[in-house]
Amino acid sequence: MKKAFTLIELLFVxxxxxxxxxxxxxxxxxxYKNYAYSKSINALETKASNAVEQIxxxxxxxxxxxxxxxxAIGGDMQFIDLGDDRxxxxxxxxxxxxxxxxxxNKGVDKGSWIIAGWSGFIDINRSGVFRSIGSKLERAGxxxxxxxxxxxxxKNNLAIIFIGGEHAISPEDYGYTGDKTKVNxxxxxxxxxxxxxxxxxxxxxxxxxITERYYLSHTAYAIVPGKKDATTGLFDIYLYYNYRPWLGETYLQGKHELLIENATQFKFRGNNGNIEFELCVQDLNMPKKAKKDKFIICKKEAVF
Structure with missing residues (x-):
């Protein structure tokens, strides 16, 4: 007959x-912690990438x-290559x-073709008329x-800028002050x-x-950082659109949409017509035990 386990054996087990x-x-x-970290980082990466791609x-x-x-409105402004940290x-x-x-559309299962709403070319031989060669301006409108x-x-009050035409001396020439009387x-x-x-x-x-080639614009755009949070120092970034500086309108008179929340940094610079910018964003929704860790994702992009 098998003996019972001793107390020592039970304690050992x-x-x-x-x-x-x-x-x-x-x-x-x-x-679980690593999974939660990875999930939060991937979500943050996606948000930052989407915002950078939109910009x-x-x-x-x-x-x-x-x-x-x-x-901000009323403050200093410079052409992009002359901008600084202010x-x-x-x-x-x-x-x-x-x-x-x-x-x-050509029809069902027949594909489609592309027509020029505006072609970007002017017949400069027609005196007193801006005739856009090969255009369908009514459809563009x-x-x-x-x-x-x-x-x-x-479709009215659009801006045309001729490629190789007159050069602006300052941003005021484009109406960025909000005063249409200063538009050149x-x-x-x-x-x-x-x-x-x-x-x-x-x-x-x-x-x-007047030159043969032109750009047509129906809106200006602005990337505008919001006010910093007094506690975290973070801010949101907005895209403004549907406003026309050449009519004396500022971005505050346009529509806007949120690009990304909880940014820690947005900086940019111009370089011979190219633009480089960097966007950094922090995740405030990390697991509770990870709150002491600051997870910040930065994305850089160059636009030529």
Missing amino acids: IVVLSILSLIGTDIYLNV ATRLSYRIPQTTIARE HKILEWYGISVESQNIHR KIIDDLYSPVPDG HKVVAVVDLSGQRDFNVKNFSSGAT
Whole structure:
């Protein structure tokens, strides 16, 4: 007959099981902690990448010479290559790519073809008329109206800037001060889309240089950091759009959308027409035991 376990044997087994349990629990907690960290970091990476991609995409369709670095409304502003750490806001005229190339369906299962809403070329031999060669301005105007809906007549009061035309001396020439009387209409022509090929020129200085190629803009854009949180020092970043500096409008009169929350840094610089920028963001939703750790993701991008 087998003897019963002694008290010492039972205690020994209990101690061994306790040790194994502690080791197993520690392993489980570490696995869970690493999983939670990875999940939070991946989510933060995705948010930062999406914000950087949105900024870079918009910047890739900028009118290069219109890009400025500025302080808040009423503060100092400089062309992008002359900006410094005081200038936290990045602003530019956008090329109206949405209305430039228009897809038209041929029919069911027949694909589509592209027509030029506006071609970017002017017939400079036609005196007194801005005739855009190969354009369908009426269709371009409808697209711009849709972008500005419910505001009527979005297709009117657009900006034309001629490639190789008059050079701006300061950002004021583009209307960034919010004072339309300071817009240099040798640099920016204000036009309506009044026909299929002809622009209705509303404001362009006599004697200004007209070249064969042009950019059309229906809105400016601004990347604007919000106010820093007094406790964390973090801030949100916004994209402003649907406003027209050439009419004396500032970004505060446009629409805006949130690009990303809890940014720690947004800085940029211009370099011979190229733009480099960096965005850093912090995750405030880490697991409780990881709150003491600051997880910050930084993304850099160059736009040519």
